[in-house]
Amino acid sequence: MVLERLAPETAHRGKSRVVDLAIKLANVNGTGSSSANNLLMQAFFRMGLPVSGKNLFPSNIQGLPTWYEIRVNGSGHTARVSQFDLMVAMNAQTHAQDIREVRAGGYVVWDSTWPLDQSAMRSDVSYLGMPVAQMCNEAFRSPRARTLMRNIVSCGAVVALLAIDLDIVSNLLAEKFAGKDTLRESNQHALMLGYEYARQHFDCPLPCHVHVMDGNAGAILIDGNTTAALGFLYAGATVAAWYPITPSTSLMDAFTQLCRRYRRDPETGRNSYLILQAEDELASIGIVIGASWNGARAFTSTSGPGISLMNELIGLAYYTETPVVIVDVQRAGPSTGMPTRTQQGDILTCAYASHGDTKHILLFPGDPAECFDFAVRSFDLAERFQTPVMMLSDVDIGMNDWVIPQLTWDDARVPDRGRVLGAKELEKRIEAYDRYANPDSDHVVARTLPGVDPKGAYFARGSGHNEHGGYTETPEEYLEVVDRLASKHAAAAMRVPDPQIESRGARVALVTVGSCGPAVREAIELLDAQGLPLDYMRIRAFPFSPAVQDFLDDHDTCFVVEQNRDAQLRSLLVLETAVPKDRLRSVLAYGGTPLSAGEVVDGVRAQMET
Amino acid sequence: MPSIEKPPIQHPGLRRNSLGLTIHDYEGSMSTLCAGCGHDSVTAAIVHALWEMETPPHRIAKLSGIGCSAKTTAYFARGAHGFNTAHGRMATIATGAAAANRDLLYIGISGDGDSLSIGLGHLAHLIRRNVRMVYIIENNGVYGLTKGQFSPSADVGSTTKRGDPNQVPPIDPMSLGLSLGATFLARGFSGDKRQLVPIIKAAAAHRGLALIDVISPCVTFNDHEGSTKSYLFTRHHDTTATESDFVPPAPEIVASIPVEGVVSVTMHDGSVLRVRSVPDDYDPTDREGVAEHLRRAHAAGDVVTGLLYIDESSADLHEMHDTTDQPLRDIPFSQLCPGSAVLAGFGVR
Numbered sequence: 001m002v003l004e005r006l007a008p009e010t011a012h013r014g015k016s017r018v019v020d021l022a023i024k025l026a027n028v029n030g031t032g033s034s035s036a037n038n039l040l041m042q043a044f045f046r047m048g049l050p051v052s053g054k055n056l057f058p059s060n061i062q063g064l065p066t067w068y069e070i071r072v073n074g075s076g077h078t079a080r081v082s083q084f085d086l087m088v089a090m091n092a093q094t095h096a097q098d099i100r101e102v103r104a105g106g107y108v109v110w111d112s113t114w115p116l117d118q119s120a121m122r123s124d125v126s127y128l129g130m131p132v133a134q135m136c137n138e139a140f141r142s143p144r145a146r147t148l149m150r151n152i153v154s155c156g157a158v159v160a161l162l163a164i165d166l167d168i169v170s171n172l173l174a175e176k177f178a179g180k181d182t183l184r185e186s187n188q189h190a191l192m193l194g195y196e197y198a199r200q201h202f203d204c205p206l207p208c209h210v211h212v213m214d215g216n217a218g219a220i221l222i223d224g225n226t227t228a229a230l231g232f233l234y235a236g237a238t239v240a241a242w243y244p245i246t247p248s249t250s251l252m253d254a255f256t257q258l259c260r261r262y263r264r265d266p267e268t269g270r271n272s273y274l275i276l277q278a279e280d281e282l283a284s285i286g287i288v289i290g291a292s293w294n295g296a297r298a299f300t301s302t303s304g305p306g307i308s309l310m311n312e313l314i315g316l317a318y319y320t321e322t323p324v325v326i327v328d329v330q331r332a333g334p335s336t337g338m339p340t341r342t343q344q345g346d347i348l349t350c351a352y353a354s355h356g357d358t359k360h361i362l363l364f365p366g367d368p369a370e371c372f373d374f375a376v377r378s379f380d381l382a383e384r385f386q387t388p389v390m391m392l393s394d395v396d397i398g399m400n401d402w403v404i405p406q407l408t409w410d411d412a413r414v415p416d417r418g419r420v421l422g423a424k425e426l427e428k429r430i431e432a433y434d435r436y437a438n439p440d441s442d443h444v445v446a447r448t449l450p451g452v453d454p455k456g457a458y459f460a461r462g463s464g465h466n467e468h469g470g471y472t473e474t475p476e477e478y479l480e481v482v483d484r485l486a487s488k489h490a491a492a493a494m495r496v497p498d499p500q501i502e503s504r505g506a507r508v509a510l511v512t513v514g515s516c517g518p519a520v521r522e523a524i525e526l527l528d529a530q531g532l533p534l535d536y537m538r539i540r541a542f543p544f545s546p547a548v549q550d551f552l553d554d555h556d557t558c559f560v561v562e563q564n565r566d567a568q569l570r571s572l573l574v575l576e577t578a579v580p581k582d583r584l585r586s587v588l589a590y591g592g593t594p595l596s597a598g599e600v601v602d603g604v605r606a607q608m609e610t
Numbered sequence: 611m612p613s614i615e616k617p618p619i620q621h622p623g624l625r626r627n628s629l630g631l632t633i634h635d636y637e638g639s640m641s642t643l644c645a646g647c648g649h650d651s652v653t654a655a656i657v658h659a660l661w662e663m664e665t666p667p668h669r670i671a672k673l674s675g676i677g678c679s680a681k682t683t684a685y686f687a688r689g690a691h692g693f694n695t696a697h698g699r700m701a702t703i704a705t706g707a708a709a710a711n712r713d714l715l716y717i718g719i720s721g722d723g724d725s726l727s728i729g730l731g732h733l734a735h736l737i738r739r740n741v742r743m744v745y746i747i748e749n750n751g752v753y754g755l756t757k758g759q760f761s762p763s764a765d766v767g768s769t770t771k772r773g774d775p776n777q778v779p780p781i782d783p784m785s786l787g788l789s790l791g792a793t794f795l796a797r798g799f800s801g802d803k804r805q806l807v808p809i810i811k812a813a814a815a816h817r818g819l820a821l822i823d824v825i826s827p828c829v830t831f832n833d834h835e836g837s838t839k840s841y842l843f844t845r846h847h848d849t850t851a852t853e854s855d856f857v858p859p860a861p862e863i864v865a866s867i868p869v870e871g872v873v874s875v876t877m878h879d880g881s882v883l884r885v886r887s888v889p890d891d892y893d894p895t896d897r898e899g900v901a902e903h904l905r906r907a908h909a910a911g912d913v914v915t916g917l918l919y920i921d922e923s924s925a926d927l928h929e930m931h932d933t934t935d936q937p938l939r940d941i942p943f944s945q946l947c948p949g950s951a952v953l954a955g956f957g958v959r
């Protein structure tokens with residue numbers, strides 16, 4: 001049937017007045033294309049259209065190909081698609097590949113300063129040639145401007161072709177270059193060059209154009225690394241340590257900027273934060289452990305290779321019951337892998353990070369809004385349970401702009417600092433303080449902080465210890481502590497975020513995690529239209545809350561959709577719930593690009609039909 | 611240090627410091643190290659120095675890595691929090707602890723394997739960051755806890771118990787410190803408590819990282835003939851560069867009489883460190899000169915002890931980062947969270 005040949009998500013396009021448009025801009029890294037990409041993204045957003053932008057960039061500073069994909073969808077489906085209505089093909093190196101990705105009946109804008117490689121020609125797409133380089137050479141004098149402005153000229157053509165509101169774009173330029181009139185003028189000039197050229201030479205607007213909508217009321221456009229940094233600022237983190245690694249660097253950059261702005265006393269110039277660029281990730285996690293042991297809220301952000309290095313000390317934090325917060329912005333592994341490409345390949349390594357019996361609390365944000373929320377909650381959980389909490393984001397959530405509801409904060413909110421005995425409680429204490437005795441119903445024992453009161457002193461150690469904190473090699477004493485740690489982890493299931501569930505009473509369901517959410521929800525709509533109703537669950541934390549088990553129990557088959565080769569979430573569900581293994585099937589996509597609904601639909605259908 | 615349990619009753623005649631604490635109050639649990647281990651003598655010197663300094667025990671935080679040496683933290687200041695971390699990583703955890711609360715006295719105890727092998731990178735960066743703490747390397751030339759393998763401080767030609775010679779050049783923490791911008795460097799010998807106690811006291815008053823390399827023989831694996839970290843070898847080759855006298859902050863101003871050959875350094879807390887050079891021309895504030903002196907002594911097979919280098923003028927970690935005087939961990943949440951109005955301004959709209 002037709003659905004199987006066409007990329008499924010394009011098959012329903014153009015059938016209604018609902019805007020559904022995908023464009024891709026192919027460029028060369030380091031030529032300043034990102035400002036033009038953002039301009040288009042923000043213009044769609046301001047027109048009230050649900051939109052997403054996926055930046056597919058190389059691990060390179062200059063010269064390699066880079067792409068930016070924008071999806072505009074009136075129904076709110078903003079997952080990535082694999083076929084495009086409009087390709088702005090400005091990189092001759094990748095013409096052939098780029099033109100292959102245009103849907104039948106779609107359009108290619110190309111720079112006609114140079115001839116087009118005939119082998120790239122297709123009869124089922126339209127070619128819109130515009131001499132971009134030549135226009136820039138005539139209009140601008142400096143070599144730098146001649147290169148940079150090409151992006152804005154082609155952006156102008158896209159504005160005309162897609163009927164994007166020109167005033168909105170001009171206003172965005174005015175805001176961006178406020179106070180820098182020359183720059184604003186040259187950008188506006190370049191924009192109009194492309195705009196006018198397109199109006200004179202092409203049939204504008206194209207049939208697949210956009211119109212104003214009211215889809216973004218109360219929404220903002222933001223990436224997950226920025227919102228996570230905001231979350232840590234709002235959670236009251238004062239110490240952070242990190243070692244530069246893509247794609248987590250922008251998180252600590254954002255945190256640093258925020259601290260400079262909101263944590264520096266304007267009068268004294270003194271800082272209520274300390275951010276250390278450590279010598280490696282072993283040091284990052286060590287610094288966080290030391291600061292947390294001493295009562296500060298401290299975190300580190302990293303990616304897979306950093307998690308590998310942190311393994312030994314994650315075990316130390318777990319066994320000494322020291323709260324720590326770690327963000328893993330996942331990228332494609334193993335080893336250096338594809339540093340700028342997305343994946344969900346660290347689920348298992350994080351769940352059981354370190355040697356011996358260790359289990360951790362994991363949080364899986366699904367978008368930048370949850371990055372903020374979970375960043376705040378990660379500290380409450382880490383301190384409540386005195387244990388490492390890892391937040392697993394990824395390249396797609398962390399570095400791409402998403403439309404999310406405006407972030408809000410309840411000023412009455414107070415952090416949960418967990419059970420800590422303060423000076424007052426210690427002073428009047430008669431009995432000796434035992435670090436690991438007398439747990440509460442969550443199996444947590446109150447801790448004490450250095451420097452507060454002599455009665456609170458204890459000796460934290462990564463070696464075998466009994467409930468007094470003393471060294472032990474006695475089986476019973478050792479077991480008492482490690483068994484309580486297992487109970488503590490299990491108790492956390494009641495306090496972590498519940499899964500997001502959308503149920504219509506179907507017998508079959510899609511289960512997913514993190515950034516896969518939008519593609520999976522779109523796939524459910526597409527499959528429903530094909531007569532296959534499905535329920536939906538997005539897991540948001542480990543240990544799994546009871547709602548996860550209930551959902552699995554309620555379905556005959558669950559397809560677990562995730563972005564790694566080895567079905568890590570499925571494995572974790574098999575290990576940590578009572579679900580029979582054969583009731584869980586896998587749909588896997590792990591090539592490094594954000595998930596599309598088409599991949600999910602294909603994956604499900606392939607298994608339903610066999 | 612006690613290696614047999616002491617009766618709980620304290621001798622009524624035992625002297626008390628101004629906090630009313632006796633020297634026993636600065637001790638810890640019973641040592642489980644080998645009888646005669648140099649590390650226990652270092653513990654005794656630390657206990658003595660802390661008692662004399664009159665530091666409230668709970669205002670001390672003790673940190674260590676892993677090794678026989680690392681166990682030492684359990685044997686002093688039982689009223690202090692301790693953290694026996696992981697092999698080679700103590701420097702990182704101490705850095706984080708110091709970041710969170712700038713007001714405690716941090717004492718880190720490490721071994722030559724812990725600091726110069728697995729943890730060398732962290733030690734280097736601890737020195738560069740000038741984290742305010744006392745960092746003692748109990749240096750015995752071997753890995754004691756793993757039964758006597760050479761450590762990176764073993765000298766060329768020094769032999770194992772079985773007679774195998776070490777062939778790779780040693781890492782000297784003092785020369786390393788000089789090259790990395792360390793601001794306080796001292797070397798002691800576990801067998802010379804008289805010299806070590808004032809060094810520890812000065813280290814505790816120092817404005818940044820105070821690195822003390824203590825030759826601390828391992829009687830079980832490295833105290834034989836042929837070892838250059840044995841009691842006998844150290845006694846025979848110890849050459850003193852300086853003798854130190856530590857004067858705590860005085861309530862009244864005392865006129866200080868300049869003495870020839872004595873360098874007086876006013877420490878961060880107002881105390882005074884008087885360093886008398888033993889070779890007349892030794893200057894503990896001349897980085898290049900000290901480096902040269904150490905090079906020559908090493909070539910001659912000498913172990914130079916004393917306060918080797920001091921710089922009381924460089925900024926420490928907190929000063930470099932302009933952090934508040936109030937410890938970060940004590941700042942109330944209301945001052946840290948910018949609130950709802952600010953949050954509403956984020957994101958493109």
Ligand SMILES: Cc1ncc(C[n+]2csc(CCOP(=O)(O)OP(=O)(O)O)c2C)c(N)n1
Pocket residue numbers: 676677678679680697720721722723724725748750752753754755756761
């Ligand atoms: C990651 C790791 N590797 C190896 C060890 C084993 N180990 C324990 S102590 C030690 C060497 C200790 O030597 P040193 O620091 O010189 O201390 P000493 O025992 O001599 O006082 C080693 C290799 C460990 N605990 N952790």
Ligand code: SF4
Pocket residue numbers: 642643644646647648649678679750754755827828829830831
């Ligand atoms: S093995 Fe050596 S270092 Fe370890 S306790 Fe015995 S004497 Fe001391």
Ligand SMILES: [Mg+2]
Pocket residue numbers: 677721722723748749750751752753754761
């Ligand atoms: Mg040693």
